[in-house]
Amino acid sequence: MSGDFLKTPIEYLKGVGPERGQTLQTELGIFRFEDLLNYFPFRHIDRSKYYKIKEIQASLAEIQIIGRLRTLEEIGQNRGKRLVGQFEDETGSIELVWFKYTKWMKENLQKMKSEPLVIYGKPNEFNRKINIVHPEIETVESHKTSPQGLYPVYSSTEKLQKKGITNRVMQKLQAQLLMDIQRLDENLPDDIMAKFNFPKRLDAYKQIHFPKTIEDLKAAENRIKFEEFFFLQLGMLVKKLNHQSKFKSFEFGTVGRNFNDFYQNYLPFELTNAQKRVLKEIRADLARPVQMNRLLQGDVGSGKTMVALLSSLIAIDNGFQVAIMAPTEILAQQHYQAMKDYLAEMNVEVRILSGSTKAKERREIFEKLQNGEIHILVGTHALLEPTVVFQNLGLTIIDEQHKFGVAQRAQFLKKNTIPPHILVMTATPIPRTLAMSLYGDLDISIIDELPAGRKPIMTLHKKDKDRLALFKFMKDEIQKGRQVYVVYPLIEGSEKLDYKDLMDGYESVTRAFPLPQYAVSIVHGKMKPADKDFEMQRFAKGETQILVATTVIEVGVNVPNASVMVIESAEKFGLSQLHQLRGRVGRGAEQSYCILMTKDGLTEDAYQRISTMVRTNDGFEIAEVDMQLRGPGDIMGTQQSGILNFKLANIAKDQKILQAARYMVEHILKDDPNLSKPQHQAMKIFFDKNHKDKFIWSRIG
Numbered sequence: 001m002s003g004d005f006l007k008t009p010i011e012y013l014k015g016v017g018p019e020r021g022q023t024l025q026t027e028l029g030i031f032r033f034e035d036l037l038n039y040f041p042f043r044h045i046d047r048s049k050y051y052k053i054k055e056i057q058a059s060l061a062e063i064q065i066i067g068r069l070r071t072l073e074e075i076g077q078n079r080g081k082r083l084v085g086q087f088e089d090e091t092g093s094i095e096l097v098w099f100k101y102t103k104w105m106k107e108n109l110q111k112m113k114s115e116p117l118v119i120y121g122k123p124n125e126f127n128r129k130i131n132i133v134h135p136e137i138e139t140v141e142s143h144k145t146s147p148q149g150l151y152p153v154y155s156s157t158e159k160l161q162k163k164g165i166t167n168r169v170m171q172k173l174q175a176q177l178l179m180d181i182q183r184l185d186e187n188l189p190d191d192i193m194a195k196f197n198f199p200k201r202l203d204a205y206k207q208i209h210f211p212k213t214i215e216d217l218k219a220a221e222n223r224i225k226f227e228e229f230f231f232l233q234l235g236m237l238v239k240k241l242n243h244q245s246k247f248k249s250f251e252f253g254t255v256g257r258n259f260n261d262f263y264q265n266y267l268p269f270e271l272t273n274a275q276k277r278v279l280k281e282i283r284a285d286l287a288r289p290v291q292m293n294r295l296l297q298g299d300v301g302s303g304k305t306m307v308a309l310l311s312s313l314i315a316i317d318n319g320f321q322v323a324i325m326a327p328t329e330i331l332a333q334q335h336y337q338a339m340k341d342y343l344a345e346m347n348v349e350v351r352i353l354s355g356s357t358k359a360k361e362r363r364e365i366f367e368k369l370q371n372g373e374i375h376i377l378v379g380t381h382a383l384l385e386p387t388v389v390f391q392n393l394g395l396t397i398i399d400e401q402h403k404f405g406v407a408q409r410a411q412f413l414k415k416n417t418i419p420p421h422i423l424v425m426t427a428t429p430i431p432r433t434l435a436m437s438l439y440g441d442l443d444i445s446i447i448d449e450l451p452a453g454r455k456p457i458m459t460l461h462k463k464d465k466d467r468l469a470l471f472k473f474m475k476d477e478i479q480k481g482r483q484v485y486v487v488y489p490l491i492e493g494s495e496k497l498d499y500k501d502l503m504d505g506y507e508s509v510t511r512a513f514p515l516p517q518y519a520v521s522i523v524h525g526k527m528k529p530a531d532k533d534f535e536m537q538r539f540a541k542g543e544t545q546i547l548v549a550t551t552v553i554e555v556g557v558n559v560p561n562a563s564v565m566v567i568e569s570a571e572k573f574g575l576s577q578l579h580q581l582r583g584r585v586g587r588g589a590e591q592s593y594c595i596l597m598t599k600d601g602l603t604e605d606a607y608q609r610i611s612t613m614v615r616t617n618d619g620f621e622i623a624e625v626d627m628q629l630r631g632p633g634d635i636m637g638t639q640q641s642g643i644l645n646f647k648l649a650n651i652a653k654d655q656k657i658l659q660a661a662r663y664m665v666e667h668i669l670k671d672d673p674n675l676s677k678p679q680h681q682a683m684k685i686f687f688d689k690n691h692k693d694k695f696i697w698s699r700i701g
């Protein structure tokens, strides 16, 4: 039997038919045999275990008991009417309750009183007594023929229940299908099967639905998770190989005058080892006639700008222009300013183009871009417009990957007859395994070291009772000439409340820090942009000592003299946001502090977040914890999580499996980049059939 058997419409499975088939389609998206096969149970119940009544506690999940139904009566009136039975074994008795039942059911249950029964359900506590509501009941006789070992439990819907597709029916359908499948072609190479001792594909499916033991179940799960990671990584790495063979780019053969001049005479500081290493990786990429496609990750303040600048100089030395794109006008301005400052003494022309650039200046920029007078053009997404034409674009640097995405990256490829090299920079650390999955087709460089001499920010967790001490501490810091941020949460959906908190907080701060000795700024989302700007500027110039704000200050604020970040209701913030906020201080030479104010009695989750912040300043470690707490999909937002839609695999929990899969794919492609060897045919066929929509396969030259 071939794989096509699995494409059979679900209604043709014995026990389904047109009506149930329709329900399975609309409720669960099960159209074909293969969909049912891949509809995995969300848990299993160990039905080899039977409880004695005296062992039962309300805290238990579903359990099964052998005993007899002693009494059965209908009690209560009208809507309170219910069926109640006493169920006994030799150790005691419990109550069984039915709120919904038919006359037929009642009669049936009455008949069952004569026989030993197995009941199955979740114990509850009601009026200090244990009962089970709507238990499943069968005679010991018929129980003998039901599946042994671990019972699969499938998630269900009300409609499915109404249509009679109970969990029991679902089990029967799965069992039927597994019996009908004669053979399932293997999709993993033999050496991998042997290396990891994986169950065969059909066995894995049998074991995931009807495992005999927990070990069987685990083995099946591991295999299926591995498969999911394996084919995703195969797609990513094939794409990368393809890219390297198809996208020829410029060979920046020389490191020339500008680079050397700058490096020897104007470099304002010694590069960190991490910066040197990353620069080396980039230089190696640029020296090959293959388009660079590199992601540069580095925490806030790790010095990505200098790496961008030095890479740009290499391009310029080879006669090419550079585009630097940032997600917001403020960030574009900052890059522009930084480039101008660093290059003040050099003969390199840097310009900025954004939405607010005036027509006259635009025309001038366009002209100079085309005749090659501009070397570096910094800007927002305005750079993507077709009117922006370069004479010879050789390198594109994109800051803040998340805000742009792959489609925009691709637009730059069209801006020269040969596509330019691309360097994507992001300040949001992404856990390694997540990066591997989302950006597996890119090369990744990491700056994992901050410039020397910077004092790590000290983070403290405080509560309301510490507020007087906090104010005293703020006063001492202000006395020393420092400035302080006080940030309040802004949570969508509760803006009114948040706004009130902010205003109350502002009032208490102004009371504790009165004029004329102190001046306090406030900035929030309801202010007009001009007013916001004005207040920010006052703080930036040092005219006010305290800035009370909502999270609007998260990006683009740079006040090196601010050394204290107080975050109110810190338990309401996510980890990455806390980390970003903390990054606003620690920019000058002074010791900086981050103070996390929370209420008493935190949830476990909130406690994890706060204690992680107190424990470490390492953005990668924080990102890792964040992923463990929230799951990978939530971290990246919906936009990119499609690729993470695994059935079983979980990037946060199954890192070892992911790394093994990645390693195996790398190994295979190194040896056989076209997958032309006989032992790789099965996986290639499977990949072509099932993953074509995600990755386009073509021969690698």
Ligand code: ADP
Pocket (backbone or CB within 6 Å): 269, 270, 271, 272, 275, 298, 299, 300, 301, 302, 303, 304, 305, 306, 427, 451, 452
């Ligand atoms: P980010 O990675 O957040 O873009 P920046 O490039 O803005 O970081 O650098 C942050 C600050 O650190 C800047 O003031 C920059 O001049 C400084 N800096 C960068 N690299 C070094 C270094 N190797 N030694 C000392 N200071 C550095």
Ligand code: MG
Pocket (backbone or CB within 6 Å): 304, 305
């Ligand atoms: Mg930066």
